[in-house]
Amino acid sequence: MKVIKKAMKMREVGVLVPLLLLWIITYFINHAFFTSTNMIALFRSVSITALGAIGAAFVFCGGMMDVSAGSVYGLAGMLAAIAMKDWGMPVAAAILAGLLVGVAFGLVNSLIINGFEVPAFIATLGTQYIARGIVNVISEGRSYTGFPDGFNAIGGMGFFGIPWSIYISLMVAVIAAYVLKYTVFGRSLMAVGGNPETARTCGINVKLIRNAAYIINAVLCALAGILSTARLETAQAAAGSGWEMTVIAAAIIGGVSMYGGSATILGAVIGVGIMETLTVSMTMIKVNAYWQRVVIGIVIILAVGMDTFKRKRMSGGK
Amino acid sequence: MTDMSGRAVLEMKHITKSFSGVTALNDVSFSAYEGEILALCGENGAGKSTLMKILSGSYPEGSYEGQIFVNGNLCRFASPAQSEKMGIGMIYQEISMHLDLTVAENIFIGRWPIKGRKVDWKEMNEQAVTFMELVGLQAEPDMILRQMSASQQQLVSIARALSKDPKILVLDEPTSPLTQKESRMLFEILHSLKERGIACILITHKMEEVFENADRVTVLRDGNIISSCRLSETCEKKVITDMVGREISNYYPKEKAEIGDVVMEVKDFSVPHPSIPNRKIIDQVSFQLHRGEILGIAGLVGAGRSELVNAIFGKDPRLSGEIWIDGRKASIKSPADAMKNGIALLTEDRKKDGIVAEMSIRENLTMPLLEKVSRNGIMDRKREKDISRRYFEELGVKAPGTETLMRQLSGGNQQKVVLGKWIARDPKILILDEPTRGIDVGAKYEIYKIMVKLAREGKGIIMISSELPELMSMADRIMVISDQRIRGILKEGEWTQEKIMELSAMWETPVTNAGGHES
Numbered sequence: 001m002k003v004i005k006k007a008m009k010m011r012e013v014g015v016l017v018p019l020l021l022l023w024i025i026t027y028f029i030n031h032a033f034f035t036s037t038n039m040i041a042l043f044r045s046v047s048i049t050a051l052g053a054i055g056a057a058f059v060f061c062g063g064m065m066d067v068s069a070g071s072v073y074g075l076a077g078m079l080a081a082i083a084m085k086d087w088g089m090p091v092a093a094a095i096l097a098g099l100l101v102g103v104a105f106g107l108v109n110s111l112i113i114n115g116f117e118v119p120a121f122i123a124t125l126g127t128q129y130i131a132r133g134i135v136n137v138i139s140e141g142r143s144y145t146g147f148p149d150g151f152n153a154i155g156g157m158g159f160f161g162i163p164w165s166i167y168i169s170l171m172v173a174v175i176a177a178y179v180l181k182y183t184v185f186g187r188s189l190m191a192v193g194g195n196p197e198t199a200r201t202c203g204i205n206v207k208l209i210r211n212a213a214y215i216i217n218a219v220l221c222a223l224a225g226i227l228s229t230a231r232l233e234t235a236q237a238a239a240g241s242g243w244e245m246t247v248i249a250a251a252i253i254g255g256v257s258m259y260g261g262s263a264t265i266l267g268a269v270i271g272v273g274i275m276e277t278l279t280v281s282m283t284m285i286k287v288n289a290y291w292q293r294v295v296i297g298i299v300i301i302l303a304v305g306m307d308t309f310k311r312k313r314m315s316g317g318k
Numbered sequence: 319m320t321d322m323s324g325r326a327v328l329e330m331k332h333i334t335k336s337f338s339g340v341t342a343l344n345d346v347s348f349s350a351y352e353g354e355i356l357a358l359c360g361e362n363g364a365g366k367s368t369l370m371k372i373l374s375g376s377y378p379e380g381s382y383e384g385q386i387f388v389n390g391n392l393c394r395f396a397s398p399a400q401s402e403k404m405g406i407g408m409i410y411q412e413i414s415m416h417l418d419l420t421v422a423e424n425i426f427i428g429r430w431p432i433k434g435r436k437v438d439w440k441e442m443n444e445q446a447v448t449f450m451e452l453v454g455l456q457a458e459p460d461m462i463l464r465q466m467s468a469s470q471q472q473l474v475s476i477a478r479a480l481s482k483d484p485k486i487l488v489l490d491e492p493t494s495p496l497t498q499k500e501s502r503m504l505f506e507i508l509h510s511l512k513e514r515g516i517a518c519i520l521i522t523h524k525m526e527e528v529f530e531n532a533d534r535v536t537v538l539r540d541g542n543i544i545s546s547c548r549l550s551e552t553c554e555k556k557v558i559t560d561m562v563g564r565e566i567s568n569y570y571p572k573e574k575a576e577i578g579d580v581v582m583e584v585k586d587f588s589v590p591h592p593s594i595p596n597r598k599i600i601d602q603v604s605f606q607l608h609r610g611e612i613l614g615i616a617g618l619v620g621a622g623r624s625e626l627v628n629a630i631f632g633k634d635p636r637l638s639g640e641i642w643i644d645g646r647k648a649s650i651k652s653p654a655d656a657m658k659n660g661i662a663l664l665t666e667d668r669k670k671d672g673i674v675a676e677m678s679i680r681e682n683l684t685m686p687l688l689e690k691v692s693r694n695g696i697m698d699r700k701r702e703k704d705i706s707r708r709y710f711e712e713l714g715v716k717a718p719g720t721e722t723l724m725r726q727l728s729g730g731n732q733q734k735v736v737l738g739k740w741i742a743r744d745p746k747i748l749i750l751d752e753p754t755r756g757i758d759v760g761a762k763y764e765i766y767k768i769m770v771k772l773a774r775e776g777k778g779i780i781m782i783s784s785e786l787p788e789l790m791s792m793a794d795r796i797m798v799i800s801d802q803r804i805r806g807i808l809k810e811g812e813w814t815q816e817k818i819m820e821l822s823a824m825w826e827t828p829v830t831n832a833g834g835h836e837s
Contacts, residue, residue, distance in 0.1 A: 184696070197671035
């Protein structure tokens with residue numbers, strides 16, 4: 001009983017309920033929903049997007065914002081592909097090159113935002129264009145396929161018929177949740193997001209913490225881009241367009257506050273579940289793809305609206 | 319209650335209000351008469367703000383029980399706009415102004431004079447001058463608020479309230495951003511408003527203000543009216559006793575500590591002006607702080623007291639100057655450097671840079687000691703719990719536990735937590751910038767006691783305060799700063815309120831002829 005009571009109090013429960021409802025509704029409309037193939041496909045999408053949402057959780061938690069995620073995702077996947085196909089690099093080196101894209105853009109974002117004090121939204125909007133531009137320049141707009149088997153295997157099935165991406169994502173989520181809750185870095189990040197001036201006065205290096213959050217975020221986005229390339233066995237110049245909005249929405253739906261100082265990794269992952277299920281179920285019940293975007297848009301606004309409302313209510317009543 | 323010659327312009331009857339089961343106001347009835355200054359006193363959480371929020375319409379009709387009569391008419395306020403329409407003006411403790419608009423725009427916001435379909439700027443600026451003169455604000459109506467001092471901004475907010483022609487004016491701690499001189503000016507304004515028949519309700523913690531200005535005083539405690547009487551029928555001690563519900567035998571628990579050697583020496587410190595380029599706010603200031611000493615810093619708002627200590631702590635930049643600690647020169651470029659050198663700073667504005675409101679007491683208490691409550695970057699949960707519990711108890715924070723969020727605490731308890739987090743670092747030098755601002759009498763007393771205890775432990779304490787009685791009672795020496803420089807360091811026995819005020823008001827350099835950067 002106590003366990004159940006405690007569980008009910010966790011804020012993630014508030015997000016889990018709509019996810020389960022969504023699943024049940026979809027099941028009633030289309031019984032094919034709960035088949036193992038469909039569930040594995042769903043969880044595989046969730047696992048890749050979750051990496052981005054975890055990154056977004058770190059950035060939001062520090063009271064910041066990043067809209068370059070989709071382009072970094074695209075560039076990392078593309079660079080890994082070109083490294084293998086055009087430069088003949090081994091798989092491991094190509095993956096490393098892709099991850100370095102994340103490190104590089106994390107650093108560039110930090111430098112622009114914390115060094116030159118350009119507002120985060122504008123700075124990352126700029127790097128979103130830059131990264132997408134580079135994708136098109138280096139690929140000349142072409143798609144790449146025919147990667148070594150070793151690379152494609154990463155996007156395939158692992159132990160017990162479960163895709164590797166799910167194992168990877170699960171591992172990242174556990175580590176991220178631990179870092180956020182039990183490390184000095186996580187506590188500092190929360191403090192920085194909650195009140196940067198107080199954090200600085202307490203001797204916390206605010207810029208360093210924020211830079212680290214940006215780098216973690218960009219590396220996770222790069223990892224997602226590489227996993228997605230491996231899973232599709234294709235690198236496309238347009239890969240990840242608009243993905244930043246999906247991860248931001250997922251994180252916010254999952255209870256990560258846009259205003260900083262509050263984040264839960266589990267919540268962010270469940271948020272991704274809701275976003276991905278929405279897409280899958282709308283497809284299954286044959287909602288026109290254009291209308292799907294309208295629905296997603298509404299969901300994003302509702303999620304942010306709820307976050308703002310919660311904030312207001314908390315600061316309003318004494 | 320009391321016999322008043324005037325007419326009751328405001329009557330609040332049987333007001334009861336609770337927040338999720340907790341009673342904030344319990345059957346409160348009170349009135350304000352035409353042409354009087356009524357002081358409303360009470361500790362934080364006594365219900366003053368709640369009562370005034372009901373009056374202002376912030377808590378709409380229906381969210382409480384009871385009735386409000388203005389000039390004998392029953393009023394139902396669904397919004398602040400309706401309350402304003404009935405002639406109720408509010409001036410809040412925290413200045414809520416539009417910093418990037420002009421003085422005139424701030425005064426007439428939402429009620430701009432219109433010519434045709436456009437704002438009539440000329441008319442607006444002219445009208446603004448009338449109200450600026452009324453409050454004694456010396457500035458141009460087209461000046462941007464951001465360039466003005468906090469006290470000037472406060473005067474603008476009063477001008478705005480007056481421009482709406484209120485019959486009842488509520489002032490919530492209006493003098494906290496003001497210096498003593500400016501406060502006196504504010505009360506002159508209040509007295510002239512009173513002459514014009516306006517009822518002024520003054521919410522304040524400062525007893526001098528009550529006894530110098532009010533006609534009547536009403537004390538609230540725990541949501542109940544404890545007493546309500548004319549000033550001639552009461553005394554300071556009684557009001558304080560009513561507020562806290564217990565006798566405070568010794569208002570200032572000052573005990574002499576043994577003064578030791580110099581723990582910190584500040585040499586030739588110059589600090590740039592925060593908002594005016596190429597100007598200094600502190601110029602070539604040097605002083606010493608001893609072990610066991612409480613060094614008070616007096617001065618008017620804007621004299622640069624906070625800027626000086628923030629620069630010493632490495633929080634704000636400085637132009638030049640050295641800090642010597644225990645005879646060794648310290649390199650301080652950030653708060654982290656200052657903390658390593660054994661300095662702690664309790665900042666002036668809790669909300670701005672003292673607390674993280676959405677985090678727990680525990681997380682706030684251990685924020686400057688993360689390296690102490692962790693091992694290899696991993697939090698040591700048990701150690702953190704032990705340490706936070708210890709300081710929570712030592713400081714007597716009134717809250718259900720260490721997991722309570724900071725935003726749920728009253729100002730006084732928040733301040734105890736902020737003080738606690740610095741004490742937990744066991745600093746050699748503790749700088750307290752307005753440590754008792756906006757907190758209730760009981761919490762003040764406890765903070766004084768902690769200061770005395772720390773001084774006896776041999777710590778050097780710097781205390782900035784705008785309340786002279788507090789400084790004179792607690793400090794061993796008082797350093798007066800005005801116009802960029804130290805105007806005098808007074809020892810006990812040498813100081814009087816008049817002497818300190820005189821030094822605070824020493825302005826010699828003309829504003830236009832101030833020194834430039836020299837980095």
